[in-house]
Amino acid sequence: MPFVSMESVSKCYDDQESRLGVTVLRQVSGGIEEGEFVALMGPSGSGKSTLLTILGAMNTPSSGRLLVDDIDVYGLPDERRADFRAQYLGFVFQQHHLMPYLNAVENAMLPLAPLRMGSLEKRQRAFAALERVGLGAKSLRLPNQLSGGEQGRLAIARAIVNDPPLLLADEPTGTLDTATGDDIMHLFLELNRKGQTIFMVTHNPANAEMAHRIMRIRDGALEN
Amino acid sequence: MRISTIALANLRRRKGRAVFLAAGIAIGVGTVVALLGLNSALREEIGSQMDRFGANIIVTPHSGNLALDYGGVSIAGVSFDQHQLSGDDIDRIRQIPYRKRLSTVAPKLLGSLDVEGRNALVAGVDFASELRLKRWWRISGRPPQGGKDVLLGYDAATTASAIQIASVKNGAADDGSAHHAARGETLQLAKDSLKIAGNEYRIAGVLGQTGGPEDRMVFVSIGEVQALLDKPDQLSVIEVSALCKDCPVEDIVAQIQKALPHAKVSAIQQAVRARTDAVERLSRFSLIVAAVVLLLGALMIFTTMMNSVVERTKEIGVLRAIGFRRGHIIRGLLIEVAVVSAAGGLLGWAGGLIASRLALPFFAEAGATIGVSAQLALFAMAVSLGTGLVSSVYPVLRASRLDPADAVRSM
Ligand SMILES: Nc1ncnc2c1ncn2[C@@H]1O[C@H](COP(=O)(O)OP(=O)(O)OP(=O)(O)O)[C@@H](O)[C@H]1O
Numbered sequence: 146m147p148f149v150s151m152e153s154v155s156k157c158y159d160d161q162e163s164r165l166g167v168t169v170l171r172q173v174s175g176g177i178e179e180g181e182f183v184a185l186m187g188p189s190g191s192g193k194s195t196l197l198t199i200l201g202a203m204n205t206p207s208s209g210r211l212l213v214d215d216i217d218v219y220g221l222p223d224e225r226r227a228d229f230r231a232q233y234l235g236f237v238f239q240q241h242h243l244m245p246y247l248n249a250v251e252n253a254m255l256p257l258a259p260l261r262m263g264s265l266e267k268r269q270r271a272f273a274a275l276e277r278v279g280l281g282a283k284s285l286r287l288p289n290q291l292s293g294g295e296q297g298r299l300a301i302a303r304a305i306v307n308d309p310p311l312l313l314a315d316e317p318t319g320t321l322d323t324a325t326g327d328d329i330m331h332l333f334l335e336l337n338r339k340g341q342t343i344f345m346v347t348h349n350p351a352n353a354e355m356a357h358r359i360m361r362i363r364d365g366a367l368e369n
Numbered sequence: 370m371r372i373s374t375i376a377l378a379n380l381r382r383r384k385g386r387a388v389f390l391a392a393g394i395a396i397g398v399g400t401v402v403a404l405l406g407l408n409s410a411l412r413e414e415i416g417s418q419m420d421r422f423g424a425n426i427i428v429t430p431h432s433g434n435l436a437l438d439y440g441g442v443s444i445a446g447v448s449f450d451q452h453q454l455s456g457d458d459i460d461r462i463r464q465i466p467y468r469k470r471l472s473t474v475a476p477k478l479l480g481s482l483d484v485e486g487r488n489a490l491v492a493g494v495d496f497a498s499e500l501r502l503k504r505w506w507r508i509s510g511r512p513p514q515g516g517k518d519v520l521l522g523y524d525a526a527t528t529a530s531a532i533q534i535a536s537v538k539n540g541a542a543d544d545g546s547a548h549h550a551a552r553g554e555t556l557q558l559a560k561d562s563l564k565i566a567g568n569e570y571r572i573a574g575v576l577g578q579t580g581g582p583e584d585r586m587v588f589v590s591i592g593e594v595q596a597l598l599d600k601p602d603q604l605s606v607i608e609v610s611a612l613c614k615d616c617p618v619e620d621i622v623a624q625i626q627k628a629l630p631h632a633k634v635s636a637i638q639q640a641v642r643a644r645t646d647a648v649e650r651l652s653r654f655s656l657i658v659a660a661v662v663l664l665l666g667a668l669m670i671f672t673t674m675m676n677s678v679v680e681r682t683k684e685i686g687v688l689r690a691i692g693f694r695r696g697h698i699i700r701g702l703l704i705e706v707a708v709v710s711a712a713g714g715l716l717g718w719a720g721g722l723i724a725s726r727l728a729l730p731f732f733a734e735a736g737a738t739i740g741v742s743a744q745l746a747l748f749a750m751a752v753s754l755g756t757g758l759v760s761s762v763y764p765v766l767r768a769s770r771l772d773p774a775d776a777v778r779s780m
């Protein structure tokens with residue numbers, strides 16, 4: 146049994162216009178093995194982000210199950226699901242969503258804030274994460290004092306600071322130029338070489354080619 | 370880094386808003402503190418000065434025959450009543466359980482006697498207790514000692530030609546003295562003795578005009594009047610002044626009534642009541658103002674927090690996505706509110722204290738003070754924290770319910 150497994154996951158959003166709602170995902174099944182690097186491609190509106198948020202334990206599917214490490218994620222109560230995210234997942238958002246009022250090391254530390262852990266250990270871990278993405282020398286900079294590529298790397302540092310078993314990324318190179326985008330992709334590959342499991346949504350075929358496996362989605366259904 | 374670190378960083382990020390919010394709370398709490406301080410100072414003042422307003426209990430004989438009127442209280446006709454008040458009644462009053470609260474017991478015998486050839490109202494009094502009771506009396510001359518000393522009411526003195534018109538005596542050069550005389554401050558005695566029922570008495574002094582029944586009276590030592598009227602040991606009225614802070618006047622009245630079943634004991638509190646009423650009105654007014662001000666403060670906190678939450682929707686969603694519980698979001702926002710409220714409360718308490726001290730002279734007499742009380746400080750803190758937390762419950766809960774998936778999608 147794979148590390149992550151989706152069992153006929155469907156998602157239907159309420160819609161004011163049709164009483165039936167909009168079905169965004171239809172009976173999606175699939176798995177991700179530990180250490181795998183999977184890319185998800187598909188046209189705009191096909192349901193990629195929806196699938197990612199379901200994998201991200203923050204969007205309850207209308208039907209179907211998500212098992213991660215044998216945990217029925219959506220069987221957990223809300224607060225326990227937050228703990229699950231803190232423990233199992235790392236997120237890289239397309240817009241990075243860095244906190245503008247916190248410096249680099251504080252941004253990287255953010256997922257550790259609610260955890261019971263000495264502040265020195267939190268700081269050391271955040272520094273280690275910054276080192277891994279090559280931002281060790283810029284730890285005291287505010288996000289707006291970093292370049293776009295550096296902001297992307299800071300977002301990755303924040304995503305890996307808790308050593309998550311699964312790293313989720315939604316178009317991490319979408320806003321970057323080709324060179325910096327490649328930079329980020331190389332960072333992902335390097336993390337993956339060291340064992341990081343990654344699931345990445347992308348529009349960019351060249352980036353998708355770098356992954357072990359490409360999943361394709363169209364109108365809410367996976368293509369084989 | 371902890372939740373509180375993020376909360377404080379957020380406050381620093383929006384210093385202006387935090388200061389604005391704290392100032393708003395400070396104004397609300399300051400108003401409440403100032404009004405409370407003034408109220409308690411005025412209550413304190415009334416309590417400690419209760420006996421300055423004269424007697425608050427009056428004891429008269431039980432009888433239907435009304436013959437005399439004293440200070441607005443009708444006093445039974447002395448001659449027909451079997452149940453007269455006597456000197457023993459004074460002792461009985463002094464032995465009630467609440468005797469420690471009695472500050473002055475002033476006996477009186479009233480009667481009509483011939484003064485310098487005309488009938489006048491003569492009051493036999495114990496000068497020591499009478500003067501303690503009537504602190505507002507202004508006496509020109511010396512305080513009467515008893516024995517053959519008499520004190521004349523202003524009208525009685527005029528009738529007996531016992532006072533000179535100042536302007537006649539001193540001439541026009543002494544301007545203003547006639548005016549003073551009218552206010553009873555510097556009356557000049559025209560003679561130093563007069564005849565009551567044929568006996569010679571020394572005029573110790575003259576009372577300045579009071580506008581009350583005293584003006585028409587001649588005050589003589591009570592023993593003399595009892596002898597002149599041939600009513601040994603009889604009294605027509607006993608005035609009692611009880612010291613009362615949170616005064617149980619009704620209880621004292623009941624105890625005296627029990628000790629003197631043959632007498633009529635009643636509480637008179639007009640003077641005090643007028644002032645107490647004023648303070649009560651101020652209290653009620655304060656309560657309303659405080660409620661309105663706090664409501665406005667609460668509304669301000671509510672809208673500010675609501676704005677802050679809406680503004681931070683995406684941020685809060687991101688925090689939720691990376692593993693913050695609802696509880697963590699709530700804690701962070703409440704820490705922000707608590708810090709701002711505490712600062713506002715402290716500021717408001719200090720400001721309110723200063724304001725009430727500045728305003729006190731306009732409401733109270735000199736000597737009234739507003740102290741620094743830990744209780745009031747704690748109360749101010751409780752009010753500001755309470756207002757802050759209660760009015761941000763809804764925005765905070767709303768923030769905690771934000772959907773992290775929305776934050777991810779808003780890309
Ligand atoms: N909360 C929502 N309520 C209603 N419909 C939604 C909601 N979220 C997404 N949708 C709809 O679901 C469909 C899939 O959206 P999704 O964001 O998953 O697409 P996507 O594949 O990520 O597209 P893109 O490449 O443009 O990011 C879209 O038609 C979108 O309008």
Ligand SMILES: [Mg+2]
Pocket residue numbers: 193194195
């Ligand atoms: Mg998308």
